[in-house]
Amino acid sequence: MKFKNTTIRSTRIDSTLGGIVLAATDHGLAGAWFERQRHWPDTAGWQVDDAHPVLRQAVAQLADYFAGRRRHFDLPLDLSHGTAFQQTVWQALLAIPIGRTTSYGTLSSDIGKPAAVRAVGAAVGRNPISVIVPCHRVLGTDGSLTGYAGGLERKSALLLLEGAL
Structure with a gap:
């Protein structure tokens, strides 16, 4: 996946199923990929930003999910990069x-x-x-x-x- 004409902020977390790279735009969470999965995005130009509010929310909610404490995600999503x-x-x-x-x-x-x-x-x-x-x-x-x-x-x-x- 190639994100065009937008600034991508990213962070990486560990999960019980391996590392996950998260990406956010100004509109919400735009990506969550397990490391080495198929369809890996082009990350050139992404800015690592562990303090980005949407990324921090995603990190916390995913940690709760993998610990069995979360059954629903409540995050702004940016799905605009698909057809x-x-x-x-x-x-x-x-x-x-x-x-x-x-x-x-x-x-x-x-x-x-x-x-x-x-x-x-x-x-x-x-x-x-x-x-x-x-x-x-x-x-x-x-x-x-x-x-x-x-x-x-x-x-x-x-x-x-x-x-x-």
Whole structure:
């Protein structure tokens, strides 16, 4: 993912599932990536800013989540760096409650594009805000763990933490 025409502030945290790089714009949290995951962003020009208010909120909320003390995130999000279709899919991901899962087909139907299962899958895979925008809650039609940019072992661990497996 390439962020254009905006200043990106970033920080890095450790989690029980590995390091996570967080990014924020003036509009909100714009990214959360596990280190070495697929679709790693171009971080050239990013400014490390551990004191950025949105990043500090994200760090605290993720720490609570991984400790089992948080079930919902309350952060301003900046999803504007995806296409209109990707943004629609990412917004639909936010409606999947913790402890629940859905399939790519159901998600496609939910956004009014039942024939766009592959495109929805591609958009889910390009979700820039891992964990917080819960793409890990999307499973194959048969309930199988399929595709997760952070790795299937992380997807499984996240679903176990949430009580969905």
